[in-house]
Amino acid sequence: xxxxxxxxxxxxxxxxxxxxxVDSATPVGSRAIAQRFRNTIxxxxxxxxxxxxxxxxxxxxxxxxxxxxxxxKGYRFYVDSxxxxxxxxxEEESIINKLIRQSTGDIEHVMQNISKAISxxxxxxxxxxxxxxxxSIFKHIELFNMDNSKIMAVIVTTSGFVKNSIMDFEEHLTGxxxxxxxxxxxxxxxxxxxxxxxxxxxRKLLEERDSxxxxxxRAADILSVSSLFRADDHxxxxxxxxxxxxxxFTDIRKARLFLMACEDKKELLSLLNEDMEHEGINIHIGKExxxxxxxxxxxxxxxxxxxxxxxxxxxxxxxxxxxxxxVISVLKHISAELGKALENLG
Amino acid sequence: xxxxxxxxxxxxxxxxxxxxxVDSATPVGSRAIAQRFRNTIxxxxxxxxxxxxxxxxxxxxxxxxxxxxxxxKGYRFYVDSxxxxxxxxxEEESIINKLIRQSTGDIEHVMQNISKAISxxxxxxxxxxxxxxxxSIFKHIELFNMDNSKIMAVIVTTSGFVKNSIMDFEEHLTGxxxxxxxxxxxxxxxxxxxxxxxxxxxRKLLEERDSxxxxxxRAADILSVSSLFRADDHxxxxxxxxxxxxxxFTDIRKARLFLMACEDKKELLSLLNEDMEHEGINIHIGKExxxxxxxxxxxxxxxxxxxxxxxxxxxxxxxxxxxxxxVISVLKHISAELGKALENLG
DNA sequence: AATAGCACTCTAAGTGTTAGAGTGCTAATC
DNA sequence: GATTAGCACTCTAACACTTAGAGTGCTATT
Numbered sequence: 174x175x176x177x178x179x180x181x182x183x184x185x186x187x188x189x190x191x192x193x194x195v196d197s198a199t200p201v202g203s204r205a206i207a208q209r210f211r212n213t214i215x216x217x218x219x220x221x222x223x224x225x226x227x228x229x230x231x232x233x234x235x236x237x238x239x240x241x242x243x244x245x246k247g248y249r250f251y252v253d254s255x256x257x258x259x260x261x262x263x264e265e266e267s268i269i270n271k272l273i274r275q276s277t278g279d280i281e282h283v284m285q286n287i288s289k290a291i292s293x294x295x296x297x298x299x300x301x302x303x304x305x306x307x308x309s310i311f312k313h314i315e316l317f318n319m320d321n322s323k324i325m326a327v328i329v330t331t332s333g334f335v336k337n338s339i340m341d342f343e344e345h346l347t348g349x350x351x352x353x354x355x356x357x358x359x360x361x362x363x364x365x366x367x368x369x370x371x372x373x374x375x376r377k378l379l380e381e382r383d384s385x386x387x388x389x390x391r392a393a394d395i396l397s398v399s400s401l402f403r404a405d406d407h408x409x410x411x412x413x414x415x416x417x418x419x420x421x422f423t424d425i426r427k428a429r430l431f432l433m434a435c436e437d438k439k440e441l442l443s444l445l446n447e448d449m450e451h452e453g454i455n456i457h458i459g460k461e462x463x464x465x466x467x468x469x470x471x472x473x474x475x476x477x478x479x480x481x482x483x484x485x486x487x488x489x490x491x492x493x494x495x496x497x498x499x500v501i502s503v504l505k506h507i508s509a510e511l512g513k514a515l516e517n518l519g
Numbered sequence: 520x521x522x523x524x525x526x527x528x529x530x531x532x533x534x535x536x537x538x539x540x541v542d543s544a545t546p547v548g549s550r551a552i553a554q555r556f557r558n559t560i561x562x563x564x565x566x567x568x569x570x571x572x573x574x575x576x577x578x579x580x581x582x583x584x585x586x587x588x589x590x591x592k593g594y595r596f597y598v599d600s601x602x603x604x605x606x607x608x609x610e611e612e613s614i615i616n617k618l619i620r621q622s623t624g625d626i627e628h629v630m631q632n633i634s635k636a637i638s639x640x641x642x643x644x645x646x647x648x649x650x651x652x653x654x655s656i657f658k659h660i661e662l663f664n665m666d667n668s669k670i671m672a673v674i675v676t677t678s679g680f681v682k683n684s685i686m687d688f689e690e691h692l693t694g695x696x697x698x699x700x701x702x703x704x705x706x707x708x709x710x711x712x713x714x715x716x717x718x719x720x721x722r723k724l725l726e727e728r729d730s731x732x733x734x735x736x737r738a739a740d741i742l743s744v745s746s747l748f749r750a751d752d753h754x755x756x757x758x759x760x761x762x763x764x765x766x767x768f769t770d771i772r773k774a775r776l777f778l779m780a781c782e783d784k785k786e787l788l789s790l791l792n793e794d795m796e797h798e799g800i801n802i803h804i805g806k807e808x809x810x811x812x813x814x815x816x817x818x819x820x821x822x823x824x825x826x827x828x829x830x831x832x833x834x835x836x837x838x839x840x841x842x843x844x845x846v847i848s849v850l851k852h853i854s855a856e857l858g859k860a861l862e863n864l865g
Numbered sequence: 866a867a868t869a870g871c872a873c874t875c876t877a878a879g880t881g882t883t884a885g886a887g888t889g890c891t892a893a894t895c
Numbered sequence: 896g897a898t899t900a901g902c903a904c905t906c907t908a909a910c911a912c913t914t915a916g917a918g919t920g921c922t923a924t925t
Contacts, residue, residue, distance in 0.1 A: 281753055417771055563868050585919085
């Protein structure tokens with residue numbers, strides 16, 4: 174009985190330490206925590222508990238006479254076991270929604286505004302991964318001749334995305350031939366995801382040996398020449414300025430390192446691509462990150478869906494000392510709104 | 520005779536002051552300048568000249584016992600009268616060209632890499648304005664039906680840009696009708712710039728009252744519903760991290776202000792749009808900028824062309840203390856390369 | 866006209882000092 | 896046995912003070 178009580182108190186003190194530190198950015202001492210508990214527990218007791226927490230590796234001492242700071246492990250424990258869902262205020266929601274709604278028309282603009290919304294609402298950097306076309310479902314294709322043996326292909330997905338490509342095609346096809354190939358592809362590819370089209374066609378090519386073969390062959394050739402399926406890796410980023418307001422960046426070198434980590438899109442890209450596979454929120458705290466450059470920071474990611482299919486991810490990135498609760502709810506909210514916005518766009 | 524000699528010496532001393540300051544970022548004293556002239560002039564003399572230069576408003580004193588620093592007016596004089604064209608080294612050129620070449624395929628990627636190239640080569644922030652479609656020349660249009668009364672329009676410019684738009688159109692048109700409208704537009708709009716298409720059609724509409732009228736009307740209606748001509752304002756930015764290495768940003772608040780200025784794309788956009796109208800290099804030094812947020816910095820811009828038509832601009836932005844000579848030649852070079860790259864893309 | 870010399874100014878860096886926040890330990894208390 | 900008060904100890908951040916040195920402007924000299 175007693176044991177349980179002690180443990181739960183330890184938890185609630187640890188919780189107080191994390192929240193106080195996240196709020197103030199200064200190492201938190203026993204006195205401050207005591208006050209948080211309206212002095213129902215004395216500083217001395219708290220010091221004892223703190224010593225235990227330190228032994229467990231959840232908090233640490235910057236130096237002898239300083240307060241305590243959560244470790245990466247501490248944040249992990251906090252996020253996994255203590256964090257309570259936090260609702261956005263009406264205000265916050267309306268700011269976010271306004272920003273999303275106001276981005277009319279092209280998708281670029283939507284993405285840009287989403288990253289801004291994330292950074293504004295969370296106070297850390299906002300990152301948005303462009304919807305991966307590969308995940309989208311084929312709906313319609315049009316092929317037509319441009320001048321001198323150039324063919325233009327326009328492909329439309331069920332979610333309304335359009336991608337086009339102009340290509341050189343060695344043999345000249347008449348408009349009629351192209352129209353027939355187009356009709357063929359449109360009837361054949363319905364419901365196939367863009368990522369699978371190539372393998373789908375080559376598979377067909379092996380099966381089929383009859384009159385359709387020539388169509389298939391030409392269609393496959395055209396599509397393989399086109400750049401329609403080239404990887405569309407694109408990240409949108411915002412919040413470089415807002416991140417600078419955090420005290421962890423008073424040293425300009427730290428700020429610079431952070432910005433460099435942000436500019437190296439390769440690592441962020443593979444991180445987001447990986448997290449996209451896991452439904453919902455993913456959290457990477459400090460040293461948990463496999464990429465060196467970002468081991469001082471935390472990244473929280475969240476996938477987003479169009480018509481139920483995961484097509485991309487958004488993320489917030491900042492110091493390990495961030496408001497995880499808020500960040501999580503903001504990302505969840507924005508992810509949903511983004512999905513809706515993209516559905517309407519199509 | 521004597522007079523000329525004095526004046527030219529004044530100039531060369533001023534030149535030395537600017538270059539020394541640009542290089543070292545610390546106020547430059549008479550001794551340092553004397554050494555630059557291999558002590559052929561004594562510090563005392565230089566002090567006298569400096570006093571004259573200060574009176575002219577070209578340099579200033581941060582405080583009594585500090586060296587001199589060029590003023591905005593000083594930089595202006597330097598840029599207008601003293602600056603000698605500076606050639607890029609083979610190395611620099613190859614780094615730039617490599618970065619441009621490696622950006623395969625989509626234009627997004629090219630723009631992103633160009634901004635990176637600018638920042639890498641100049642050591643300040645790089646900014647790129649997306650090619651303005653309005654300036655491009657109509658080449659080809661395709662219209663086709665998607666499901667339930669949605670029409671898809673794809674427009675291609677002579678420089679190979681493609682823009683598309685899916686729109687709701689109240690009255691249903693058969694494929695045949697659409698084809699005829701398409702053919703009509705293709706024959707009618709050849710050589711017209713995208714920016715003029717709308718006014719071109721309405722003008723035609725007023726002139727024409729015969730059998731073509733119905734075509735014209737429908738075509739104009741379709742195009743006006745589409746988002747094809749929506750403003751395509753988009754900026755690409757790079758170099759936030761690299762700018763932090765300059766000593767003017769050791770104070771994080773300054774860095775933050777700079778980043779905020781960069782993130783406020785509206786002002787940059789109108790600046791670039793304006794400068795685009797003037798061929799070649801444009802330089803805005805400090806307080807010369809009409810926008811408050813950027814009055815502590817300098818911006819150098821340069822338009823770029825596709826097939827001889829100006830379609831966009833690139834820029835470098837940083838502290839007023841920047842290597843103007845280098846920045847100018849980098850921008851000129853990249854502007855030309857960018858034009859070529861975009862011509863090949865189409 | 867150019868320069869050497871000198872008194873003067875201001876900053877940046879280093880040194881000491883101190884207040885205060887925080888700790889850990891021990892002994893007293895509930 | 897858990898909690899707490901008390902106390903000696905530690906470390907930092909802030910402040911005052913000093914000083915070296917870089918730079919100036921002025922005046923007298925070449």
